Amino acid sequence: MAEAEDYGVELTDFRKRVAELRATRALPDGARPATTLDAALFELQYASDVLWPRLEQLAADQRKNSRSADPKEQQLLRAVFQRLPLPVLLLDGESVVNRLNFAASQLFGLRAGYAAGRSITASLAHPSRAVFRGQVAAVARNEGSRSLSVELMRGLADESAHPGRLWVTLTAVRPPGHRRTAVLAVFQHTARLPGPRPAGDAPAGRPDPAGVSGHVVLMDLLDDMTAALLDAPGRRGASPLERAARVLHGRFADWVIADRADPGGGPLRRVAVLAPADRAGGDRAAAVAAQDPAGAPLIREAAGAGASALQIRPEDPFVLGESAEGVPVLALTEAASLLCVPLRLPSGAVVGVLTLLREGGRQAFELAEASAMERMSRHVALACRSS
The missing domain is CATH 3.30.450.40 (GAF domain)
Structure with missing residues (x-):
């Protein structure tokens, strides 16, 4: 698992360097470094000699050593996930629900057994669905965490408190037993967003x-x-x-x-x-x-x-x-x-x-x-x- 994470970091860094080389190509001739071609050839050699063999080795190791994680640790993680006070969902790259906690089932009005295997976008207003799918897919491609604003489908929102506008934060995770990157989605009502906080919270009853x-x-x-x-x-x-x-x-x-x-x-x-x-x-x-x-x-x-x-x-x-x-x-x-x-x-x-x-x-x-x-x-x- 650690080797796979290290490989993902290396691959992400490689993609960043390729993007920087692409941007350098557009600079004027006078501002373009003379070593750009050498750097591009170096990156190609790195992909051929390092990244590809490591990918083959990781795939072979995964097939050989596919064993489950510690059951007690999995049980603890499930309990923590369910007791989180904020609505949290585990999605795949197509916004399909893998898991959701109790707060999320209350927010979306869904039972865990019913929601699993279905896209969560059906619970969002139509204008929010396309942009939400696009951002989830980008995070699943390891393009970085991000936050965006979405709106709940009419009927799910608590109109007396807020008309369904939510902030959702998306980040990539690799749960045990999953072959592909999943996306952890955390939802918050915009009316309840906290203000800036210092490293230490103010004492109870006193203003921060x-x-x-x-x-x-x-x-x-x-x-x-x-x-x-x-x-x-x-x-x-x-x-x-x-x-x-x-x-x-x-x-x-x-x-x-x-x-x-x-x-x-x-x-x-x-x-x-x-x-x-x-x-x-x-x-x-x-x-x-x-x-x-x-x-x-x-x-x-x-x-x-x-x-x-x-x-x-x-x-x-x-x-x-x-x-x-x-x-x-x-x-x-x-x-x-x-x-x-x-x-x-x-x-x-x-x-x-x-x-x-x-x-x-x-x-x-x-x-x-x-x-x-x-x-x-x-x-x-x-x-x-x-x-």
């Missing part, structure tokens, strides 16, 4: 200073966003989407990319790109501004499915597409975390997409921030509709 501070920062951001959207529509000729981007830039995100759909529908068009204030920021912003939003898979999914996505240290360098020169947008922006939020009207129509990026030297986006951004996105969508 870090949590209170984070809440105040988000409330200030909400207040400034509301003021900007209620400002005179024609002030400085800026649209509501551009004004919203200015509020978010700097204080909430290092990069803000705003895409708008035409009033009658149709493809997205890029209306604003706000970059960090450095010497190279202008050139990088121009390259991102010239990009067609349709070439960014994550933005395209957000516009089509109407679901938000949160990624920490994204594994796929091309998740936001590439510039005209073929350089991944993630590499241009040096983003370490991203938040892609559709601007959705109450009718369900998407009038635009906001993509927020934070660079590596800054704390990654948290679930509480993503929840607050979802609330602001509804306000921005309404302002765009009336502009």
Whole structure:
């Protein structure tokens, strides 16, 4: 098992290096290292001489030494899994349920025996199903953990508490006895998302200073966003989407990319790109501004499915597409975390997409921030509709 995990890590690192070589190929001749060809040949030799023989050896060992794990340890793990207070499911790469705990059976209204072998997407609203399947499949391919927003099918949600909006965190696992990578899915109601926490929790009955501070920062951001959207529509000729981007830039995100759909529908068009204030920021912003939003898979999914996505240290360098020169947008922006939020009207129509990026030297986006951004996105969508 340890050998298989080590092999998976090596294979993931190999894929990253190949992606970096692919991005280097698109650089101008003067900026392209002279050793790129040597590096590519080295990686090919590594795959032929190291990765492939190790794969054959692992397959042979698995066939020879297929023995079950300690029954007591399995019993303990099952008990822990069932008693977790959050809804947790074990899925395969096609979103089919392998196991679910008691909290998940209550959330989805399913018995464990009935749910096993069926896709969990049937319990989600139709706009959320495609994006959920795509993210689960990506995690099962060992492309990294990720979080996204989904909505429960009507009738399952507790309308008195929250209209079915959930945050789900997906991560790859390899349970004993499974030949393929499984996906562990943990669900949370967005209304119950915790605020920022320090390493040690505050004593019971006392407010957590870090949590209170984070809440105040988000409330200030909400207040400034509301003021900007209620400002005179024609002030400085800026649209509501551009004004919203200015509020978010700097204080909430290092990069803000705003895409708008035409009033009658149709493809997205890029209306604003706000970059960090450095010497190279202008050139990088121009390259991102010239990009067609349709070439960014994550933005395209957000516009089509109407679901938000949160990624920490994204594994796929091309998740936001590439510039005209073929350089991944993630590499241009040096983003370490991203938040892609559709601007959705109450009718369900998407009038635009906001993509927020934070660079590596800054704390990654948290679930509480993503929840607050979802609330602001509804306000921005309404302002765009009336502009």
